[in-house]
Amino acid sequence: MNENKNYQHPDVQDPENDELEIDWMEILRKIIAIRKTLYKAAGVGVVLGIIIALSIPKQYTVTVTLSPEMGGDKAGGGLASLASSFLGGGANSSPDALNATLAPDIVASTPFILELFNTKVQTLDGKLDTTLVAYLDEQQSPWFSYIVKAPSMAIGAIKSLFSEEADTVSALNPFQLTEKEASKVEAIKQSIIAEVDKKTAKTTISVTLQDPKVTAIVADSVVAKLQQYIIDYRIKKAKEDCAYLEQLYKERQQEYYEAQSKYAHYFDSNRNIAFQSVRAEQERLQNDMNLAYQVYSQVAQQLQVARAKIQEEKPVFAVVEPATVPLLPSSTSKKVIVLGFIILTVCATGVWTLIGKDYINNLCQSIQGKN
Known part of the structure; x- marks a missing residue:
């Protein structure tokens, strides 16, 4: 009689087919058994959530989108191509050191931030009309942030007892900032974010502060200063060339006027004299005058071209999404914070x-058994 070698006793289980089974009913029974404890925990979560939610001030975000206006096919020529090379279009082929990838670094640079210090801002309720650097002192902070800052505040207070502060406010020195100025620079850097999308050639600038109107004003100022920074960089060489040609134009003009005056004076003084030497001198003075005029005319033409190039070199920007006063805060909702703490x-x-x-x-x- 042949035995079935594939037979297996029902009490013996294949370890490969042994799966981890979760008894959901047992877990549910345990949860129901501790429901009163969970209710208390939910109450504690509500209280903690309300405290934290009320401690965190509202924040508003304004986002501005810039886009280059695409121009013709002139390499490095028209207004649009220059703006395109800066803001992303053709940034790889642009020979300029300043391109789209540096826009976030420009906005986050200390000199750029220092230029924003004296920006005039006004709160939505009209109670505060001051500069941005003064407004930073008016922003609220959650109470737990003071606990974190307590050691540094204590150290600063101790240092102030042994050091004398000048009563007069000195001008900002980007090379050597005070501790207070450096902290405000860092606060503004964290409030302003610039991003560049290389695919769409768009630059997005986001500003986050606690007052909606102040946020919109600062965002508009950042965009304006960034545009001016790019324009100044682009036309710097053209302006230097134009200034040089302006000086050269005045010098060649003066030389031409002097040569013209000498020729006219000599011609009037020797009009009725028929000597060959007089005619030779007259011809020489006339040639000097014509040569001076040719040089003067060429410089004048170059000056007109340089003046036109300044306007041509200016990059062109299209503000796709302008700065507007936000109606709703961008920070996390208080309900979400409370719900999160409950969970x-x-x-x-x-x-x-x-x-x-x-x-x-x-x-x-x-551990006790081992001991």
Whole structure:
């Protein structure tokens, strides 16, 4: 009689087919058994959530989008091609050191931020009309931030007892900033974010502050200063060439007027004299005058071209999304914060009650058994 070698006793299980089974009903029964504890945890979460939510001030974000106006096919020529090479279009082929990828670095640079210090801002309620650097002192901070800053504030207070501060306000020195100025520069850097999308050739600037009107004003100022920075860079060489030609034009003009005056004076003085030497001198003076006029005319033409090039070199920007006063805050909603704390406290309490206690007890027992 042949035995079935593939037969397996029903009490013996294949370890490969053994799967981890979760008894959901048992877990549900345990959760129901600790429901009162979970209710208390939810109440604690509500209280903590309300405290944290009321402590965090509202913040508003204004986003401005810039785009280059595409021009013709002139390489490095028209207005649009220059703007395109800066803001992303053709940035790889542009020989300029300043291109689209540097826009975020420009906005985050210390000299650029220092230029924003004296920007005039006004709050939405009209109660505050001051500069941006003064407005930073008026912004609110959550109470727990003072706990974090307490050690540095204490150290600063101790230092102030042993150092004398000047009563007069000195001008900003980008080379050597004070500790207070450096902290405000860093605060503004964190409030302003510039990003460049190389695919769409768009530059996006976002400003986040606590007052909606101040945020819109600062965003508009950042865009204006960034545009002016790019324009100044682009036309710097053209303006230097134009200034040189202006000086050269005045010099050649003066030389031509002097040569013309000498010729006219000599011609009037020797009009009725028929000597050959007089005619030779007259011809020489006339040639000098004509030569001076030719040089003067060429410089004048070059000056007109240089003046036109300044306007041509200016990059052209299209503001796709301008700065507007936001109506709704961009910070996390207070309801979401409260709900998050409720979920966090309930989950933490449930995990600790169902798993954490037993794990700690078993760990302690194993340690005691080894000892």
